[in-house]
Amino acid sequence: MSAQSSARKIPGTPIFDGAAARKGYALNRMCFSFNDKANRDAFARDEDAYCARFGLTSEQRKAVADRNVLAMLEAGGNVYYLAKLAGILGLNVQDLGAQQTGMSVAAFKQMLVEPGK
Amino acid sequence: MARIVGGIGVSHVPAIGGAIARGLQQEPYWKPFFDGFEAAHRWLAKVKPDVVVAIYNDHGLNFFLDKLPTFAVGAAAEYFNADEGWGLPVQKPYTGDPALSWHLIESLVADEFDVTMCQEMVVDHGFVNPMQLLWPGKERPVRVVPVTINTVQHPLPSPARCFKLGQAIGRAIESYEEDINVLILGTGGLSHQLDGTRAGFINKAFDLMSLDKLGGDPKVLTAYSSLDLIEQAGAQGVELLNWIAMRGALGDQVTEVHRSYHIPISNTAAGLLVLEPVPAALRANAA
Numbered sequence: 049m050s051a052q053s054s055a056r057k058i059p060g061t062p063i064f065d066g067a068a069a070r071k072g073y074a075l076n077r078m079c080f081s082f083n084d085k086a087n088r089d090a091f092a093r094d095e096d097a098y099c100a101r102f103g104l105t106s107e108q109r110k111a112v113a114d115r116n117v118l119a120m121l122e123a124g125g126n127v128y129y130l131a132k133l134a135g136i137l138g139l140n141v142q143d144l145g146a147q148q149t150g151m152s153v154a155a156f157k158q159m160l161v162e163p164g165k
Numbered sequence: 166m167a168r169i170v171g172g173i174g175v176s177h178v179p180a181i182g183g184a185i186a187r188g189l190q191q192e193p194y195w196k197p198f199f200d201g202f203e204a205a206h207r208w209l210a211k212v213k214p215d216v217v218v219a220i221y222n223d224h225g226l227n228f229f230l231d232k233l234p235t236f237a238v239g240a241a242a243e244y245f246n247a248d249e250g251w252g253l254p255v256q257k258p259y260t261g262d263p264a265l266s267w268h269l270i271e272s273l274v275a276d277e278f279d280v281t282m283c284q285e286m287v288v289d290h291g292f293v294n295p296m297q298l299l300w301p302g303k304e305r306p307v308r309v310v311p312v313t314i315n316t317v318q319h320p321l322p323s324p325a326r327c328f329k330l331g332q333a334i335g336r337a338i339e340s341y342e343e344d345i346n347v348l349i350l351g352t353g354g355l356s357h358q359l360d361g362t363r364a365g366f367i368n369k370a371f372d373l374m375s376l377d378k379l380g381g382d383p384k385v386l387t388a389y390s391s392l393d394l395i396e397q398a399g400a401q402g403v404e405l406l407n408w409i410a411m412r413g414a415l416g417d418q419v420t421e422v423h424r425s426y427h428i429p430i431s432n433t434a435a436g437l438l439v440l441e442p443v444p445a446a447l448r449a450n451a452a
Binding site: 056058059060061062063064065066069073076077079080082083084085088117118121126127128129130131132134135136140141142144145148149156159160161163164 | 224252318320
């Protein structure tokens with residue numbers, strides 16, 4: 049989570065600052081396009097061609113190919129835009145949480161319930 | 166003259182829209198959350214707002230990183246909801262109040278809040294889900310003025326700045342000559358985090374303190390920085406900024422009409438807070 053350059057670090061928490069925004073622009077711009085169904089379909093039809101159209105860096109392309117959320121964040125992805133890609137991939141926010149924390153989805157969901165008890 | 170009848174803070178978790186679309190309000194997972202709104206519905210029926218000024222954050226539907234305003238005010242006759250990319254049903258358009266919008270804009274800029282003015286603004290779940298929660302039927306008896314606060318791209322505005330924005334919104338409404346009732350909405354939160362290895366973070370103690378202080382002593386919240394809020398409430402828990410702005414519009418003293426708090430809705434601690442301003446003549450310290 050070092051796409052950021054802000055002096056203050058909050059453990060486990062990306063801060064989407066100017067450095068991250070510059071680094072992630074192509075990836076986030078592609079994800080913004082997924083507000084349109086035609087673009088989501090085009091990505092699903094030919095992922096390589098779609099990513100190339102937006103000029104993803106090799107780091108961003110690999111993170112997307114690997115479906116690796118932490119790597120996407122590291123490559124400057126912003127979670128609000130990445131959420132639209134996650135929708136195409138059929139991942140909900142518990143799936144994303146489980147992947148990023150290295151937990152099973154069931155264990156992640158249980159973790160969410162605990163503080164309410 | 167226009168008057169502010171109250172303020173509501175309410176979570177806007179995307180999954181709420183899905184639950185409403187599928188009619189899951191009475192399911193065990195959802196019931197405790199939706200039941201909390203009955204008191205808000207009764208209160209709304211009593212105070213009868215004509216217009217809602219809805220303070221929320223766009224999530225990458227209307228604004229992209231190419232041009233991202235810190236504060237923006239809608240000035241459209243109609244606000245369209247649109248596809249956000251993950252399957253929520255698109256709601257029919259919301260009726261605006263362009264005359265009030267332009268009065269707000271004039272007043273805010275005169276008050277040194279140099280807002281972005283939007284004659285077109287598509288509204289996402291941050292706006293739509295609270296509207297559906299508060300007016301669940303087909304009837305929509307209110308006009309709307311959306312106001313957005315940037316919570317996407319750092320640097321974010323500080324809690325103190327958002328509170329002052331709310332105060333300026335309050336002054337604008339009090340100087341509006343139409344005889345209308347205005348409700349202020351602040352949406353999002355409470356504690357949650359979607360990204361990073363701390364994903365799933367929820368902080369009940371901080372949320373309950375925030376609910377207490379919003380009503381009684383908002384200076385406690387405006388003393389934090391936005392990064393402090395992220396540390397305490399999670400990366401997206403910073404949406405509390407919208408609630409702080411809402412509180413700013415309500416004046417010095419408020420009474421709490423209702424609150425509910427439920428963990429979890431999706432990855433989020435969901436909250437609802439209904440506040441009513443205390444008229445100047447009735448304040449405890451009135452001369």
